[in-house]
Every structure is written in C-alpha cells, then in structure tokens.
Amino acid sequence: MISGTVADSSGAIIPGAEIDLTDATGATVVKTTTDASGAFQVKAPRAGNYNVQVSINGFQPATKTVTVTSSATPAAPVSFTLAVAEAVQQVTVNAGSQVDLTSSDSNGNTSVMSASDMKDLPIFDNDYVTAMSSFLDGGSEGTSGSGLMVDGMEANRALVSPSAVQEVRINQDPYSAQYFWPGRGQIDIITKQAADAYHGEFNFTFRDSAMNAQEDFSPSKPYEQRQIYEGSLTGPVAHSKSTMFLFSLNRAVEDLTAVVNATVAPTAENPDGVYNENVPAPTTDTEFSIKIGHQFTDSHSASVMYSFQNAHNTNSGVGNQTLPEAGYDTQTREDDLTLHDNYIVSGSMLNEASLALERSYDPVKDVQEGPMLVVSGNYTGGSAQADQLNTEYNLRANEMLTWTVGPHTLKFGVNVPHFGRRVRDDMTNEDGTYTFSPTYAADGSVIATSIENQQAGVPSGFSMANGQTRFVYHQQEVGAFVQDQIKLKPWFSVTPGLRYDWQTFPGDTNNFSPRISFAWVWDQKHEMVLRGGAGVYFDRSGSGPLIDLARYQDAKRRLMELSSNQETLCYPITNCIDTATLPVSYVELQQGIRTPYDVEYGLTLERKVGEKGVVSVGGRISRWTGLYRSIDENAPLGPDYTTRPNPNISQLRQIQSEGKQIGSALDINYRGRFNKRFTGFAWYTLANSGNNTDGISWFPENQRDPEAEWGPSSWEQRNKFGVYGAINPQHLLNLGVGVFANSGKPWSILTGTDAYGTDLFNARPDGVPRNSEIGPDYADVDLRWGYDFKLQPKEVDKSPTLGFSVSSFDVLNHPNGSYVDTTEGSTDFGQVTSAYAPRRTQLAMRFQF
Structure with a gap:
C-alpha cells in the first residue's frame, strides 16, 4: 500500500490531482485521484520499485520513486508539493524523479514532522508544537517571540487538534520575503482539509x-x-x-x-x-x-x-x-x-x-x-x-x-x-x-x-x-x-x-x-x-x-x-x-x-x-x-x-x-x-x-x-x-x-x-x-x-x-x-x-x- 498527500507551495491541500502508479517498464498499473483532503492511497500489485506521478491542471507535474517490500506491508507515506505550472519547465532532476533540487521545497535544512511522524514518535501529550520548538533559534524570535503560522496565516494557537494536522515545518524557506520571521523564528502548521469520504x-x-x-x-x-x-x-x-x-x-x-x-x-x-x-x-x-x-x-x-x-x-x-x-x-x-x-x-x-x-x-x-x-x-x-x-x-x-x-x-x-x-x-x-x-x-x-x-x-x-x-x-x-x-x-x-x-x-x-x-x-x-x-x-x-x-x-x-x-x-x-x-x-x-x-x-x-x-x-x-x-x-x-x-x-x-x-x-x-x-x-x-x-x-x-x-x-x-x-x-x-x-x-x-x-x-x-x-x-x-x-x-x-x-x-x-x-x-x-x-x-x- 502506497499513501501520501498533495499540496501546493503554500501548504494548501490539492484535491482532484491525478495519481498514476507506474512500474519499472513505465506501464501504468494503478490510477486514482486525491480526495478532498489531498490524500491518496494506491495498492501496488507486487513488491518492487514504482514511480508515483502526480498531475493536475495549473501545476507542474511531479514524480517520486517508492520501494514496496511486500504487497501487504505499507510503504512510507510520500508527500508532494506542486509548484504552479510554468510555460517552459526547467528542472534539474534526480534519478527517476522530477524533483526540482533548486526549489525551497527541497531544502535539506528544513525540519518537518508529518502526520505519520506524530503517530510513530514519542511526543509528550501529543504537543507537537512544543516538540518542534526545539528547532527554533532564540536569536531569531524578537520581542514578541516566535511566529506560528496555520495554513499560511498567523495564529495564536494551532486551531485544530493533532489528528487534524497534516504537517509541521520549520525553516522551509529561511530568506523568503513572504514571511515576517527568519526560517528558524516561526513554526508552520498545515492542517488537513475536509474529505469527500468518511x-x-x-x-x-x-x-x-x-x-x-x-x-x-x-x-x-x-x-x-x-x-x-x-x-x-x-x-x-x-x-x-x-x-x-x-x-x-x-x-x-x-x-x-x-x-x-x-x-x-x-x-x-x-x-x-x-x-x-x-x-x-x-x-x-x-x-x-x-x-x-x-x-x-x-x-x-x-x-x-x-x-x-x-x-x-x-x-x-x-x-x-x-x-x-x-x-x-x-x-x-x-x-x-x-x-x-x-x-x-x-x-x-x-x-x-x-x-x-x-x-x-x-x-x-x-x-x-x-x-x-x-x-x-x-x-x-x-x-x-x-x-x-x-x-x-x-x-x-x-x-x-x-x-x-x-x-x-x-x-x-x-x-x-x-x-x-x-x-x-x-x-x-x-x-x-x-x-x-x-x-x-x-x-x-x-x-x-x-x-x-x-x-x-x-x-x-x-x-x-x-x-x-x-x-x-x-x-x-x-x-x-x-x-x-x-x-x-x-x-x-x-x-x-x-x-x-x-x-x-x-x-x-x-x-x-x-x-x-x-x-x-x-x-x-x-x-x-x-x-x-x-x-x-x-x-x-x-x-x-x-x-x-x-x-x-x-x-x-x-x-x-x-x-x-x-x-x-x-x-x-x-x-x-x-x-x-x-x-x-x-x-x-x-x-x-x-x-x-x-x-x-x-x-x-x-x-x-x-x-x-x-x-x-x-x-x-x-x-x-x-x-x-x-x-x-x-x-x-x-x-x-x-x-x-x-x-x-x-x-x-x-x-x-x-x-x-x-x-x-x-x-x-x-x-x-x-x-x-x-x-x-x-x-x-x-x-x-x-x-x-x-x-x-x-x-x-x-x-x-x-x-x-x-x-x-x-x-x-x-x-x-x-x-x-x-x-x-x-x-x-x-x-x-x-x-x-x-x-x-x-x-x-x-x-x-x-x-x-x-x-x-x-x-x-x-x-x-x-x-x-x-x-x-x-x-x-x-x-x-x-x-x-x-x-x-x-x-x-x-x-x-x-x-x-x-x-x-x-x-x-x-x-x-x-x-x-x-x-x-x-x-x-x-x-x-x-x-x-x-x-x-x-x-x-x-x-x-
């Protein structure tokens, strides 16, 4: 089983994106779409390496390689962040995937805690905000303290319970003019979106x-x-x-x-x-x-x-x-x-x-x-x-x-x-x-x-x-x-x-x-x-x-x-x-x-x-x-x-x-x-x-x-x-x-x-x-x-x-x-x-x- 989520560069979930699972020969073995919460699940027919391809009108397509050890064992969840489509796409890709290594979304210095991490890691009282605060830098916080962003907007608190959180990030794009604080001065929370199935x-x-x-x-x-x-x-x-x-x-x-x-x-x-x-x-x-x-x-x-x-x-x-x-x-x-x-x-x-x-x-x-x-x-x-x-x-x-x-x-x-x-x-x-x-x-x-x-x-x-x-x-x-x-x-x-x-x-x-x-x-x-x-x-x-x-x-x-x-x-x-x-x-x-x-x-x-x-x-x-x-x-x-x-x-x-x-x-x-x-x-x-x-x-x-x-x-x-x-x-x-x-x-x-x-x-x-x-x-x-x-x-x-x-x-x-x-x-x-x-x-x- 392969599961994951699709969002845009601001963290907003993208529903209706097409998901194609292709095998080593390039043949499409499974097709589906993301639900209203931007999530998807596909079942691989057998163990092996597969490419998960995501596409939707208005955004650049993306591909990631996933290894399935057995058809009964779920693979690690994968997340996609799609950029708005370009007239001419220019990307440097890694082997077998279409990830833009120059994008801020690929920043290796980012600290990310996903929904699956919250289930697997020892987090006291499910308080992921305090847990992630260890990544913040006191010198970047300023007089009013560190920043908290929820779905791209400043907030006093997380607004939703932990099980409704999709992802938490720190230092995603440290020098972006989009944000008031430096990268290590704020926490970004991406919440799950409402889904079309119960x-x-x-x-x-x-x-x-x-x-x-x-x-x-x-x-x-x-x-x-x-x-x-x-x-x-x-x-x-x-x-x-x-x-x-x-x-x-x-x-x-x-x-x-x-x-x-x-x-x-x-x-x-x-x-x-x-x-x-x-x-x-x-x-x-x-x-x-x-x-x-x-x-x-x-x-x-x-x-x-x-x-x-x-x-x-x-x-x-x-x-x-x-x-x-x-x-x-x-x-x-x-x-x-x-x-x-x-x-x-x-x-x-x-x-x-x-x-x-x-x-x-x-x-x-x-x-x-x-x-x-x-x-x-x-x-x-x-x-x-x-x-x-x-x-x-x-x-x-x-x-x-x-x-x-x-x-x-x-x-x-x-x-x-x-x-x-x-x-x-x-x-x-x-x-x-x-x-x-x-x-x-x-x-x-x-x-x-x-x-x-x-x-x-x-x-x-x-x-x-x-x-x-x-x-x-x-x-x-x-x-x-x-x-x-x-x-x-x-x-x-x-x-x-x-x-x-x-x-x-x-x-x-x-x-x-x-x-x-x-x-x-x-x-x-x-x-x-x-x-x-x-x-x-x-x-x-x-x-x-x-x-x-x-x-x-x-x-x-x-x-x-x-x-x-x-x-x-x-x-x-x-x-x-x-x-x-x-x-x-x-x-x-x-x-x-x-x-x-x-x-x-x-x-x-x-x-x-x-x-x-x-x-x-x-x-x-x-x-x-x-x-x-x-x-x-x-x-x-x-x-x-x-x-x-x-x-x-x-x-x-x-x-x-x-x-x-x-x-x-x-x-x-x-x-x-x-x-x-x-x-x-x-x-x-x-x-x-x-x-x-x-x-x-x-x-x-x-x-x-x-x-x-x-x-x-x-x-x-x-x-x-x-x-x-x-x-x-x-x-x-x-x-x-x-x-x-x-x-x-x-x-x-x-x-x-x-x-x-x-x-x-x-x-x-x-x-x-x-x-x-x-x-x-x-x-x-x-x-x-x-x-x-x-x-x-x-x-x-x-x-x-x-x-x-x-x-x-x-x-x-x-x-x-x-x-x-x-x-x-x-x-x-x-x-x-x-x-x-x-x-x-x-x-x-x-x-x-």
Whole structure:
C-alpha cells in the first residue's frame, strides 16, 4: 500500500490531482485521484520499485520513486508539493524523479514532522508544537517571540487538534520575503482539509503518577493524572460530492502538582525554615473546531472554520520559591472564525486569500489578596497581586498571488496579522509589593539576611499602583511583499524579494526588508546542493509597550516606586508614609526611536544519503541593531544614589532602541528515510551569541552606563543536539526515539539589593559582568512502542485500525535542573532549587477508519 498527500507551495491541500502508479517498464498499473483532503492511497500489485506521478491542471507535474517490500506491508507515506505550472519547465532532476533540487521545497535544512511522524514518535501529550520548538533559534524570535503560522496565516494557537494536522515545518524557506520571521523564528502548521469520504481518528492518552518517578525536590511522590481525549472526523455533508466537513476535538484534564522548595522565616514548629510542599495545580483545556469546505469548480475552492478554546489553570505561578499564597488562577477563552479561498486564475496563476476574526477573554485572579512579599533568594509570598482581565477583538487577513511566467515564479502578497482592539482591566499591585534584601557589610559579608529583614519589618523597596483601571488600546500590524524565484539555469535559481512592514509601535515607516537566496546544484548525481541567502528582518514589539504607554505615559495608572536609598521604609508602609503624597512613575519613548532590525546571512551544503535522506552542514550569522531596552532617566545620581534628579517623579522609564546583538551558529542536520529500518530527523547546533539587553522591559544595572551590560545572550545554549526517529516503522518490532542534549543557559550573580536606588534590585557584585555563569545542562532519552491492528485483515487498504502505544519520557531519569538561586546572600546561592519533570510514562490508544 502506497499513501501520501498533495499540496501546493503554500501548504494548501490539492484535491482532484491525478495519481498514476507506474512500474519499472513505465506501464501504468494503478490510477486514482486525491480526495478532498489531498490524500491518496494506491495498492501496488507486487513488491518492487514504482514511480508515483502526480498531475493536475495549473501545476507542474511531479514524480517520486517508492520501494514496496511486500504487497501487504505499507510503504512510507510520500508527500508532494506542486509548484504552479510554468510555460517552459526547467528542472534539474534526480534519478527517476522530477524533483526540482533548486526549489525551497527541497531544502535539506528544513525540519518537518508529518502526520505519520506524530503517530510513530514519542511526543509528550501529543504537543507537537512544543516538540518542534526545539528547532527554533532564540536569536531569531524578537520581542514578541516566535511566529506560528496555520495554513499560511498567523495564529495564536494551532486551531485544530493533532489528528487534524497534516504537517509541521520549520525553516522551509529561511530568506523568503513572504514571511515576517527568519526560517528558524516561526513554526508552520498545515492542517488537513475536509474529505469527500468518511474518515475518522480518535485518540485517548493517559498518564498516572503511579507509573512515574518521583520529582526532584519533592517531599514525596505527588498524585498526578492526565487524560486527553482527542480526535477528528471528516466526510461529505449530506452525501454531497462538493461540500465536505472536518471536525476536531481535544479535551485535556490534568491533575498537576507544583513543587515548592523555599526557605521561610523559622518558627517553633519549623526551626530550619524549610518549606518543601506539593501543591495541587490542576488544569483543563477544551478545544474543538469545525471546518466546511466547498469545491465550486476544479479551479475554485473555499472553506470556513470555527475554532474554540476554553482553558483553566489553578495555582499558576506556584513552585520553586513561590509559595501557594502567591499563586493565581487563569482562564483562556478564544473564538476564531477563519475563511480561506483558493482560485486558479489560469494555468500559470494562483490566488489565495484568507480572513480571520478572533475574540479572546483572559481573566487572572489572585489565590488570595494582600501585599506581595518578595524575600530575595528565599521566597515570594503574600499574594500574586496579578488581578486583571484582558479581552481582544482582532482581524487578520492574507492575500497572495502566485504567477509563473517563463523562468519566473512571482509572488505578491499583503498580510494583516493584527488589526485589533484590546482592553485591559488592570487591578494589579493595588495592595503593594514589598521587597526584602540582605544587608551586607563593607567587606561583602552578610549582616542581616533577607528573612531577618522581613522579620524586622525593614523592606528595601516598595511599589504600589492605583488610579484608572480600564484601558482601551489598538494594535495594528501590516505587511506586504514581492518575490521572484528565477530559474536562470536548470541547476541554478536565485530568489530576490522585498518586504515592507508597519506596526503601531513604534510607528516608524522606513521598514523595508530586502532579501535574496540562491540554490546551486553542485553535484546532480549525489543531489549535492549549495544554498545561501541574506535578508533584513524587522522586530515586532507585540502589545506589551502599547499597554505600558496607555497606563503610564500620562500616569493614568498611578505607579509609585520607592527605594530605602531615598527614605526609610516600613511594613506596612502606612505606618511611616502617606502613599497619597508619593510621586508617580512615567513611561516615555526615546526621541527618534525606531524598529530594531536583524541582518542574517548564511550558507548550507546538503547531500543525499541513504534511500531518501538528506544531510546538511551550514553556517549563519545574525546581527541585531537597535534592540529595545528600558532606562530610568530619573535614576538617583551617584555616588550614594539617594536623590532622584526630579523629586516630583519616581521612575521615568524611557523605552530606547540602542541595544545590539551579534550571533553565529554552525548547523548540522539530517532528515528523511535512511533505509527501510530508519526514518527521522536530527540536528546539532554550535552557537555563540552576545548582547547588551534582555528586551524591552529590561533595565541595566547602572542606568548611567548601559553599554557595560555586554555579555552572553540569556537564551544562548552553546550546544543543542536532538534526534527524532522511527526504527522499523509500521512493524511489530518498532521503536520511536527522541534524544535531546543541550548546554545550560547563562545567568547573572545578583546581590539581591537595590544598590542604585531604582527599586529594580538587579545589582551585581562589584566587577562581576552580566550572565557570567552557566546554568545546568539538559539531557533526556524518550522512547515509544506502538502497533496498529487491522480489524479487517483481508481488506488492508480499507480496514479500520486499532492501535496501542506506550511512551516513556526521560527513560534514564536523568536529573535536569531548571532554576538556580542567583542571590549571593542566600543560603542556596548557586544551587539548583527546582528541576524539570522526572521519568514519565504515557499510554495511548487510537482508533482510525
């Protein structure tokens, strides 16, 4: 049995494509067409080598060679990505296939997880997005984080359940002007389309603490249980041949436990002050989607999809040094309505349009009310002081035209990722936050610990907010691009492009991003291809600075920040200070602030290995200019740092674009089918990155000397290695494998004091640079075994299947630390105080028809 899928270059599924299976003599032995989900299945009459040929009007035909070991054993699924038809087709082909090696779709440095991979690999909780995030590069993400694309449009989440996902990609075309982010800065999800025949898949996943190892730092093995009910169903609407539906559902219920490992004030019952407790933190998540697709003609199709999510989390934020009383409960409610339209204008022109409407509702509620107590290096308690409600109404739109003329494949597009109205009801920090620090002698010895100062009621810093609570603000982002893939020779193509982006913050207009890439088939016999490119990528700030400006630019939200450097503080603050008379803080923009931008360039050499595998070796360099940071322009002056220049203002936070970052990386990747025994992908990255800022909300230690902050980037992991592979897939004796090993991330030694009188508490010991230390390494091995039983063995191609699997994560139970106590005056300074989860076992059952 040979199965696969057919899609266009954007990932949109192509129904109605003709599939011809030819044998070694060139004779056609089987014919079929792809269904409405772009999928096909053909049964080979006997073992041997076959060519699978795909053709449809308006697209270039494609051919791939498939080896069938026996007529009863399914071959590995094959996927086709068709390019729009050219007037004169120029391709460099490999032996027996019609794959354009210069196309971005053949990029050997791409990380791809298919629907069949999701079934064969050890993926925790079926969370393929987190699994694929290992391939992302922190230096390419920017202020608002990495990007998520679903069927060519930006999204907040995957929108469909895992069984309705066709493929997940990273780094498909790293220098394309079509995308906002660099290749390793975004994840592309291609969902399945509605089919014209009834098909379904239902999965049940189960975990229980009885099958797990005990967590590090936990006083005892806590009770935990996870149940996930997931599935999808597709088919025609009322037996229609042109209208189909796809329904997907994901319901997850988890009894989680947070491990608190803190030091609190000693009592008669607890003379050592050790606080080590398992705290229940249950979660629930319900998601579903319904998609209706309609095929108007052979050249015109459209779909509409509604997606829903409602998630609840209890005792969020609890764990490590955060006590249960400082937890908060959250809800995430999101409704999405998405419309897609694909129209083949002519044999050489394809138009794709998308429109999405989103509504989100996200309340946050403290577990208990009262002031927050931050006892540096020991614990955070009192209350989370996080009460708020965030709502958003947003519109997204995409329009792209692909036009092939001779050797040119042109793409024109407009993107509107955000045209939104946001509202925040902000009640955060209304009861105030007290920070207690150690007291040091001149020689650096500790005179009083943070806990002793907390017991004495002597805080080092205090902040509180009041005033206006409701803020309405708008976030708009617009982009446009043009790109031309030019086939100069059968063995060489070049793709220049230009992109333009604008966003509400900071509002500058000169954001043009030229990009270019090339592909040169160096050795056709061994499919050796040299790829390279360069491009400019502008940053995206997200909504963070917009809400800060709405609250604090005119001090509509009164934020008061005090340091004991300016005056003596007490607990509670009302015993010594009238808070109504305190000066407030402001936020302003640096004059001439601009959008940060990244210049990336690199080269990659790839070569075929094994049956259908590709190994690639490449290097890339990234240079960020004008990164965001914050500076307190009203910071107290030295040498005693006791007096602010303007006593009528507390903190004057100025958002600047003066930071820099330089990074480089060596990447070694493998993906594909090596032989009938192994299919998978692997990667190794040796990286180096340095910068002088940690983002838009980050302040330097000394506000008067921000350039002294140069050090390793906080996200840097010098070595990253990972393997996802399936051994003997679809055989009874199969094994899915995941192996991961990463270097630790940098961290800074802190005194825990407010030495500069800014209420920031980010001071380091004299002469100690930022990010001078390296955190714990990470390593784990994950394994999975599973098998699908045919319920009607005599009809292999039509038989429903019932599958069972067992997965184990961190099989060797290797301890992996997640946090280091960074406060020099703490008794746990420099020690790991929390860890990632230990060995866990996951059972799953799947029914498919």
